Structures are given as C-alpha cells and as structure tokens.
Amino acid sequence: MEVKRVLTIAGSDSGGGAGIQADLKTITVLGGFGMSVITALTAQNTLGVQGIHEIPIDFVEKQFDSVAEDIGIDAAKTGMLANSEVIKAVVKKIQNYGVEKLVVDPVMVAKGGAQLIRNEAKETLIKELLPCAFVITPNTPEAEELAGITIESVGDMKKAAVIIHDKGAKNVFVKGGHMGGDALDILFDGKDFYEFVSERIETKDTHGTGCTISAAIATGLAQEMTVYDAVKRAKDYITTAIRFSFRIGGGHGPTNHFAYLLRKSEK
Numbered sequence: 001m002e003v004k005r006v007l008t009i010a011g012s013d014s015g016g017g018a019g020i021q022a023d024l025k026t027i028t029v030l031g032g033f034g035m036s037v038i039t040a041l042t043a044q045n046t047l048g049v050q051g052i053h054e055i056p057i058d059f060v061e062k063q064f065d066s067v068a069e070d071i072g073i074d075a076a077k078t079g080m081l082a083n084s085e086v087i088k089a090v091v092k093k094i095q096n097y098g099v100e101k102l103v104v105d106p107v108m109v110a111k112g113g114a115q116l117i118r119n120e121a122k123e124t125l126i127k128e129l130l131p132c133a134f135v136i137t138p139n140t141p142e143a144e145e146l147a148g149i150t151i152e153s154v155g156d157m158k159k160a161a162v163i164i165h166d167k168g169a170k171n172v173f174v175k176g177g178h179m180g181g182d183a184l185d186i187l188f189d190g191k192d193f194y195e196f197v198s199e200r201i202e203t204k205d206t207h208g209t210g211c212t213i214s215a216a217i218a219t220g221l222a223q224e225m226t227v228y229d230a231v232k233r234a235k236d237y238i239t240t241a242i243r244f245s246f247r248i249g250g251g252h253g254p255t256n257h258f259a260y261l262l263r264k265s266e267k
C-alpha cells in the first residue's frame with residue numbers, strides 16, 4: 001500500500017496536545033506518513049505557554065530540504081510561524097519544491113491567550129503565505145484579523161471567507177467554534193458555500209483543535225480526497241477527538257487523537 005507523505009511545518013508543544021505533536025498523531029491515525037519542520041520550541045502545558053524558543057531560519061530551511069529532497073511531500077500544513085523571516089523562508093521552500101496542496105492554519109493566539117505571532121508577521125502572513133494556501137483554516141478571531149471585519153453571525157463568516165479568498169487563498173474554511181449554538185463551520189471554494197454542523201460538546205478540553213483539524217485536512221488532500229471530503233472527514237475526526245478528550249492537567253486538556261480509530265474499529 002502506498003502511504004502518502006504529509007509535512008507539518010509548525011511549533012513543538014512540550015505538553016503534547018497541539019503543534020507538531022498533535023499533527024503527527026493526527027496524520028498517523030488517518031493513515032498518512034507524518035514528517036516535520038519545527039519552527040519553534042515552546043515550553044507549554046494545559047495552563048498556557050511559558051516560553052518560546054524560535055529555531056534559526058537556516059535550520060528551518062535545512063529541515064525542509066532534508067525532507068523534500070529525499071522523501072518528498074504529497075501535502076503540507078503550516079502552523080505556528082512566529083515571525084516574518086520564518087514565513088518568508090517557508091514560502092520560498094513551498095514554491096521551490098512546488099508544494100501545491102498546502103493547508104495554512106493561521107495560528108496567532110494560543111488557547112490560554114498567549115500571542116504566538118509577532119505583529120509585523122501578520123502582514124507577511126497575509127501578503128505572502130495566504131496566496132500559497134490551497135486551504136486556509138482560520139477560527140473566527142483569526143478570520144476577523146485576516147478579513148479586517150467583525151464576525152457576529154454566519155453571514156459575517158461567509159463575508160470574511162469571500163474577503164480572505166480574494167486575498168489569494170483558493171479555499172477558505174472558517175471555523176465557528178468561538179460562536180454560540182451548534183459548532184458550525186463554513187467552507188468557501190470561490191464559488192459555493194458549504195456548511196458543516198455538529199453538536200457543540202461542552203468541555204474545556206479543546207487544546208490543539210486548530211492544529212488537529214488542519215493536519216486532518218492536509219492528510220485527506222494528500223490521499224487525493226476532494227477539498228469537501230477532506231474537510232468533512234476532518235470535521236468528523238475533530239468532533240470525535242473532542243467528545244473523548246482527556247482531562248489532563250489543570251487547564252485546557254488535549255483532545256483524544258486516537259478516539260476516531262477506536263470508533264472505526266468498533267464499527
């Protein structure tokens with residue numbers, strides 16, 4: 001069986017719930033082969049981020065070259081890119097190696113409120129990385145930043161998706177987890193809107209959900225799913241992971257990346 005190669009370009013989470021760790025668990029469970037380019041180390045747990053150590057740019061590039069030149073990349077995703085230099089370096093490598101199936105998770109703020117991107121980097125993300133995105137996966141606060149509007153309704157989510165699409169992203173997936181009511185997400189492919197609805201699960205153990213769903217979408221794209229099908233499976237995957245999330249630590253616990261596999265084997 002040919003396994004698809006999925007690269008995550010993101011920060012490491014020492015607490016294991018988000019970042020590179022969440023991505024590699026997700027890619028593995030969904031049947032892909034996970035590889036990593038680590039952009040930053042974080043000292044992090046369920047209570048928050050205690051420290052960030054950015055990896056030198058030349059070493060970020062070296063990791064990318066090592067993976068791309070030997071193993072190859074069927075799809076990739078980006079997570080935490082803390083400064084303009086690293087965003088530019090990643091964009092250059094994505095273009096050099098012709099990575100078309102790129103999922104951009106525009107990580108800006110951690111669950112505990114810690115700022116994960118410098119202000120100057122937001123502009124670089126919008127101008128340079130966003131146009132490389134085959135799919136971009138902002139939550140509503142991130143979509144507000146990217147689109148420059150306030151989001152208070154599903155109509156606003158759709159409006160933001162159109163603005164973000166006009167800035168260069170081919171497909172925009174706006175996650176409505178921060179809104180009230182059912183968990184409603186919007187996919188816009190430049191022409192049509194698709195809504196994905198699931199019940200809202202009452203838990204504070206949702207650390208790493210954004211990383212997880214973007215890694216799941218990237219894995220689906222690597223496996224040659226359509227964007228709609230990749231998003232649909234990713235939504236099922238994250239809903240299951242949240243439903244069986246772990247009560248670990250004193251803050252926002254992690255989701256259960258393995259639950260989806262257990263449920264499938266039960267069926």
